[in-house]
Amino acid sequence: MLIGGIACRFEKAGGRVRLYIMTLGVLAPYRGRGVGQRLLVRALTEGAKENVEDVYLHVQARRTQPSLAARPSPAAPQVINTEAVEFYKKFGFEVKERIAGYYKRLDPPDCFLLSRSMSDWSPPQLALPGDDTSDRTLDAP
Ligand SMILES: CC(C)(COP(=O)(O)OP(=O)(O)OC[C@H]1O[C@@H](n2cnc3c(N)ncnc32)[C@H](O)[C@@H]1OP(=O)(O)O)[C@@H](O)C(=O)NCCC(=O)NCCS
Numbered sequence: 318m319l320i321g322g323i324a325c326r327f328e329k330a331g332g333r334v335r336l337y338i339m340t341l342g343v344l345a346p347y348r349g350r351g352v353g354q355r356l357l358v359r360a361l362t363e364g365a366k367e368n369v370e371d372v373y374l375h376v377q378a379r380r381t382q383p384s385l386a387a388r389p390s391p392a393a394p395q396v397i398n399t400e401a402v403e404f405y406k407k408f409g410f411e412v413k414e415r416i417a418g419y420y421k422r423l424d425p426p427d428c429f430l431l432s433r434s435m436s437d438w439s440p441p442q443l444a445l446p447g448d449d450t451s452d453r454t455l456d457a458p
Contacts, residue, residue, distance in 0.1 A: 320347040323356040327367060336364040336435075338374035346458040355443060357408055362440050373432035376401045378415060378425055402429060409433045 321343035328335045338360065343352045364372055379398050402412060410431040419428040 320344045321352045321356060323360055325360050325364075327364075327369065334367060334369045336360065336367075336369040336372040338372065341374075351443065353404060354408070357405075358440055358443060361408070361435070361438055365435060365438055365440075369435050371432050371434045372410075373413075373430065374405070374410075375416070375419060375428040375430055376405070377420065377423060378427040378429055379423075398429070402431070405431050405433075409437070 321341075323341045324339040326337050326339060328337055338357075341353065341356060343356075361372060376398055410433045413430045413432055416428050416430055418426045420426040
């Protein structure tokens, strides 16, 4: 069963090469187990081989569902897709801007533009609990 995936493309323009992450996702029951970071690190490593200048992506500015106990008042600021942004920050990405109306078929339509320069990229050592190989079958949760 496929539990996660990443799709990227190289963009070449004006002598510059960039890597655009089109999508990255891990099935909910398998999140928090190191799958997402393996996919991202693999993509950045492939990008480094092609001498990409930077890597960028868009993250939907969707609302994180508040728990009933922690439901904010209508005046309180909303928590916005903290999971994805925190995930990417861990790998050196920065939020560059919020783009209103970026998505035509998603609600909310706004997104954050995140990017990281590849000038300081070096692949981190990744390990899953009990893992001593790069390929491993994850047990069902
Ligand atoms: C974002 C996403 C890909 C992360 O995948 P994942 O397999 O759960 O991530 P990992 O287990 O590899 O986590 C790597 C690190 O990211 C951070 N992270 C991951 N999920 C997080 C969360 N919910 N909140 C805060 N930090 C988080 C953690 O620091 C984690 O490292 P840790 O071992 O120190 O906890 C996954 O949550 C997902 O598919 N989300 C829905 C789709 C999406 O938003 N994609 C991004 C836009 S393209």
